[in-house]
Amino acid sequence: MFSNADIGSAYGFTFKFAVFATIFVNVIALLIALGLTSKIKFQNTLKAVYFLPYMLGTLIVGFIFNFIFGNLLPDLGKALHWSFLTTNILGTSHAWIGILIVTIWQGLAFNTLIYMSGLQSVSPELYEAASLDGAGAWKKFWRITFPLIAPFFTINLVLSVKGYLMVFDQIMAMTSGGPGNSTTSISVLIYTQGFQGSQFAIQSANGVVLFLIVAGVSLFQLNVLNKREDRIEN
Numbered sequence: 001m002f003s004n005a006d007i008g009s010a011y012g013f014t015f016k017f018a019v020f021a022t023i024f025v026n027v028i029a030l031l032i033a034l035g036l037t038s039k040i041k042f043q044n045t046l047k048a049v050y051f052l053p054y055m056l057g058t059l060i061v062g063f064i065f066n067f068i069f070g071n072l073l074p075d076l077g078k079a080l081h082w083s084f085l086t087t088n089i090l091g092t093s094h095a096w097i098g099i100l101i102v103t104i105w106q107g108l109a110f111n112t113l114i115y116m117s118g119l120q121s122v123s124p125e126l127y128e129a130a131s132l133d134g135a136g137a138w139k140k141f142w143r144i145t146f147p148l149i150a151p152f153f154t155i156n157l158v159l160s161v162k163g164y165l166m167v168f169d170q171i172m173a174m175t176s177g178g179p180g181n182s183t184t185s186i187s188v189l190i191y192t193q194g195f196q197g198s199q200f201a202i203q204s205a206n207g208v209v210l211f212l213i214v215a216g217v218s219l220f221q222l223n224v225l226n227k228r229e230d231r232i233e234n
Contacts, residue, residue, distance in 0.1 A: 001205045009181060010189040017096060017103075017185065018164035024104050026156055029111035034141075036112070037119045054109030062173025065102045066090065069174075095175050096183050103170050107163075111156050118152030119145065154225040158218055165214050186210050 001007060036047055053061065070088045077085025089098040122145060130140050146153075168187040171177060177184035177192060184192070186206065194203030 001202050001209070004199075004202060006181060006184070006189060006193070007186075007202075007206060010184050010186045013096065013183065014165060014167070014185045014187075017100065017167060018161055020100055021103050021107070021164045021167075022157065022160040024100075025107045025111055025160055026153075028104065029108050029156070030115050032108065032112045033115035033119055034145075037116055050112060051109045053106040056106070058106065058169035059173045061102060061106050062170050065098070066174050069098055090175050091179055093179075093182060095179060099170050099174055099183060102174065103164070103167065106170075107160070111160065114152050114156050115149065118149035122148050150225075150229045154222070154229065157225065158221050161221060162214055162218055165217065166210070 032050060036050070040046075069090050073085050074088060077083065077087075089095060126144050126148075127140055130144060135143070166187050167185050168191070171183055171185055171188050172191075175183045177188045187210070190203045190207050190210070193199040194206075197203075
């Protein structure tokens with residue numbers, strides 16, 4: 001298994017993808033949650049709109065964006081004379097960015113819901129007291145909001161990393177691991193070479209290693225983030 005170059009490449013891509021997806025999903029989801037819990041117009045309508053992607057199947061979303069990237073955006077680019085849109089990104093070396101965009105878009109709903117639950121648990125009296133002390137919006141967020149939603153941040157971070165290390169559906173629907181093997185994740189490699197190829201034994205071992213890595217990373221995150229929560233409480 002360790003002498004298989006494809007496996008090493010798949011691990012490299014998967015970790016890169018998981019890091020970028022986790023960061024962007026959590027940052028954007030937190031911003032959306034802050035907006036949806038503030039006093040804005042059409043709040044309920046916006047909540048329904050942002051949650052829509054989560055209600056759709058991952059494969060369906062992948063096929064829809066496959067059509068968008070392959071047909072709608074190139075036609076739009078030609079009409080507007082924007083050369084960067086005329087090429088299907090899924091057929092280039094930047095195909096992983098297209099998959100990343102779709103993954104982030106679909107993953108925002110669940111993460112936002114968790115953050116909204118955390119934000120609604122913060123007492124408004126704390127913000128009122130901070131305002132009387134002259135604290136600005138950033139200071140309120142950094143000193144009150146973020147520490148109090150730390151457990152929700154832990155949940156989102158652990159679930160995000162675990163999910164993106166096992167990314168499969170979006171890739172199979174959009175690129176099937178291509179072009180070449182540039183977007184082949186570990187899960188995709190296990191499926192294609194284990195079940196469709198002739199490497200069942202090797203990919204079975206790979207599946208065990210993936211399980212150990214996901215479990216190890218999750219336990220490490222929980223340990224570090226729980227210690228952080230304890231420091232904040234003290």
